[in-house]
Amino acid sequence: MSDTALQAAPITKARGYWATVGRRIVRDKVSMVCAFVLVLIFASALLAPWLGLADPYQGSMIRRLRHIGTPNYPLGTDELGRDMLARLIYGGRLSLIIGILPVIFAFVIGTSLGLVAGYVGGRLNTAIMRTIDVFYAFPSVLLAIAISGALGAGIVNSIVSLTIVFVPQITRVAESVTTGVRNMDFVEAARASGAGPFTIMRVHMLGNVLGPIFVYATGLISVSMILAAGLSFLGLGTKPPEPEWGLMLNTLRTAIYVNPWVAALPGVMIFAVSICFNLLSDGMRSAMDIRN
Amino acid sequence: MFAYIARRIVYVIPIVLSVALVCFLLVHITPGDPLVAVLPADASQELAAQMRTAYGFDRPLPVQFGLWIWRALHGDLGASIATGRPVLSEVLRAVGNTVTLAIAAALIGFTLGLLFGLIAGYFRDTWVDKVATSVAIAGVSVPHYWLGMVMVIIFSVQLNWLPAVGAGPGGSGSWGWDWEHMKYLILPAITTSVIPMGIVTRTVRALTGDILSQDFVEALRAKGLREWDVFKHVIKNAAPTALAVMGLQLGYMLGGSILIETVFSWPGSGLLLNSAIFQRDLPLLQGTILVLALFFVTLNLLVDIAQAAIDPRIKRG
Numbered sequence: 008m009s010d011t012a013l014q015a016a017p018i019t020k021a022r023g024y025w026a027t028v029g030r031r032i033v034r035d036k037v038s039m040v041c042a043f044v045l046v047l048i049f050a051s052a053l054l055a056p057w058l059g060l061a062d063p064y065q066g067s068m069i070r071r072l073r074h075i076g077t078p079n080y081p082l083g084t085d086e087l088g089r090d091m092l093a094r095l096i097y098g099g100r101l102s103l104i105i106g107i108l109p110v111i112f113a114f115v116i117g118t119s120l121g122l123v124a125g126y127v128g129g130r131l132n133t134a135i136m137r138t139i140d141v142f143y144a145f146p147s148v149l150l151a152i153a154i155s156g157a158l159g160a161g162i163v164n165s166i167v168s169l170t171i172v173f174v175p176q177i178t179r180v181a182e183s184v185t186t187g188v189r190n191m192d193f194v195e196a197a198r199a200s201g202a203g204p205f206t207i208m209r210v211h212m213l214g215n216v217l218g219p220i221f222v223y224a225t226g227l228i229s230v231s232m233i234l235a236a237g238l239s240f241l242g243l244g245t246k247p248p249e250p251e252w253g254l255m256l257n258t259l260r261t262a263i264y265v266n267p268w269v270a271a272l273p274g275v276m277i278f279a280v281s282i283c284f285n286l287l288s289d290g291m292r293s294a295m296d297i298r299n
Numbered sequence: 300m301f302a303y304i305a306r307r308i309v310y311v312i313p314i315v316l317s318v319a320l321v322c323f324l325l326v327h328i329t330p331g332d333p334l335v336a337v338l339p340a341d342a343s344q345e346l347a348a349q350m351r352t353a354y355g356f357d358r359p360l361p362v363q364f365g366l367w368i369w370r371a372l373h374g375d376l377g378a379s380i381a382t383g384r385p386v387l388s389e390v391l392r393a394v395g396n397t398v399t400l401a402i403a404a405a406l407i408g409f410t411l412g413l414l415f416g417l418i419a420g421y422f423r424d425t426w427v428d429k430v431a432t433s434v435a436i437a438g439v440s441v442p443h444y445w446l447g448m449v450m451v452i453i454f455s456v457q458l459n460w461l462p463a464v465g466a467g468p469g470g471s472g473s474w475g476w477d478w479e480h481m482k483y484l485i486l487p488a489i490t491t492s493v494i495p496m497g498i499v500t501r502t503v504r505a506l507t508g509d510i511l512s513q514d515f516v517e518a519l520r521a522k523g524l525r526e527w528d529v530f531k532h533v534i535k536n537a538a539p540t541a542l543a544v545m546g547l548q549l550g551y552m553l554g555g556s557i558l559i560e561t562v563f564s565w566p567g568s569g570l571l572l573n574s575a576i577f578q579r580d581l582p583l584l585q586g587t588i589l590v591l592a593l594f595f596v597t598l599n600l601l602v603d604i605a606q607a608a609i610d611p612r613i614k615r616g
Binding site (some may be wrong): 286 | 326407437488577588591
């Protein structure tokens with residue numbers, strides 16, 4: 008009897024759904040480039056104090072609005088003579104926080120609301136979804152600006168107003184996915200075996216609805232970044248002298264006749280983050296679509 | 300069809316009332332006294348009380364809301380605190396300029412979006428598709444207020460071809476459809492058009508792809524239809540959804556014009572909203588938001604009806 012015959016047949020474990028999705032994303036070049044760019048922007052914002060940059064608050068009247076490529080100021084200086092490179096990197100801190108936090112808050116609130124509305128159904132569903140409909144009667148930019156305008160300028164107010172804008176959108180997606188899963192056999196089986204509604208929602212449904220909602224939310228980050236910076240651009244978000252991309256665009260607007268390309272730089276950052284999140288969301292969506 | 304329209308209109312009534320309630324409450328979530336902006340800092344208690352009574356801020360909230368709605372129904376949205384002029388006439392004049400801008404932007408954005416979307420969906424995974432998809436994703440990801448600035452930098456500052464701000468040579472008073480005025484419209488319209496262009500491209504591309512993969516298209520080809528006639532079927536099937544998306548985008552352009560109008564100092568409803576916010580002119584803020592939201596609701600209603608009219612698959616019974 009040979010040794011090989013005694014060895015057990017190799018076990019081939021079928022790859023799970025999420026492992027397959029993960030592999031497909033890693034193989035998607037566009038998604039990986041976007042992820043890399045985002046990691047770079049996040050890491051530099053996080054590590055800004057240790058990168059040996061100039062002080063982003065320190066201005067100088069004699070070196071205002073230097074051009075891109077000036078020695079010691081690779082990206083020039085702003086209208087108060089502050090180093091643009093430092094301000095763009097430091098600016099990532101606030102800009103990313105005010106752009107991403109609303110989506111995270113809305114993701115948590117909207118998913119909970121949608122899950123409950125979709126699972127419980129009936130009157131509770133009607134009550135939640137009809138309330139949501141009211142917010143759909145406002146274009147999202149208008150709603151964000153209306154709430155921010157009423158609450159007054161400030162970072163917290165801008166995060167609150169954007170959260171209110173995104174909750175209805177995520178709730179709608181969550182509700183429709185949940186309604187789709189609610190009557191599937193495995194949920195029926197859980198119910199038959201005596202699981203309570205909370206357990207069913209948490210254990211059996213959440214895992215099945217989270218994927219699509221997550222992809223949708225990732226796409227929203229792009230909109231949120233643009234809107235959050237937009238609120239600051241209007242003067243409704245961050246206040247000077249904080250470095251923040253939207254606010255920087257606003258204060259540099261007066262400089263477009265003197266040094267136009269330096270004035271346009273903060274927008275490039277917003278654009279980069281926004282397009283990367285959009286492409287990443289597209290990549291995830293097609294990776295999760297196993298039919299292809 | 301009439302029953303369908305009637306039912307849709309009935310559905311809209313509670314929405315309109317809730318929208319009015321939200322607009323009304325906006326003023327009351329404001330921290331501090333709504334009159335702070337108009338009263339001089341050293342105003343006496345009596346003067347403040349007098350003003351509060353004059354504006355009706357001393358009554359209970361539900362009464363204030365009832366009165367506000369009642370007046371609004373009669374076309375009276377109060378007077379602007381800053382200028383003293385009636386809010387409704389101020390808003391309507393500004394909305395006219397915003398409509399001009401939105402229609403110009405829609406013409407550009409929708410034409411390009413439909414064109415790119417159909418071509419990209421039809422020639423899926425070819426280089427044409429890749430170019431169109433990239434343009435579309437850039438369109439939906441670009442901070443449009445920044446794009447506006449870049450346009451001004453290129454076409455006004457560097458090339459000196461087009462004016463940077465305003466809506467006409469003689470300030471911003473009256474709009475006319477001549478070249479002198481049109482020059483002012485070009486940059487804001489192109490800037491406004493990029494988002495709808497991107498969204499329409501993406502929607503139409505996905506729709507075209509879906510339709511082309513359906514069995515009936517195979518049947519049409521098997522029947523011997525020329526490619527052009529197959530294409531006509533694709534357009535017919537994509538039309539209702541594309542129309543709905545375009546309607547929604549038109550609404551977003553009308554209601555969300557504040558950023559672009561601020562960049563270009565375009566004297567529309569967005570710029571009015573901007574000044575209402577910063578002058579803390581609450582009746583004007585309330586009125587502008589109400590009018591814009593009602594525009595949006597009406598537009599959605601019209602789109603629903605139009606969609607039902609051209610798509611026999613939507614149940615009207």
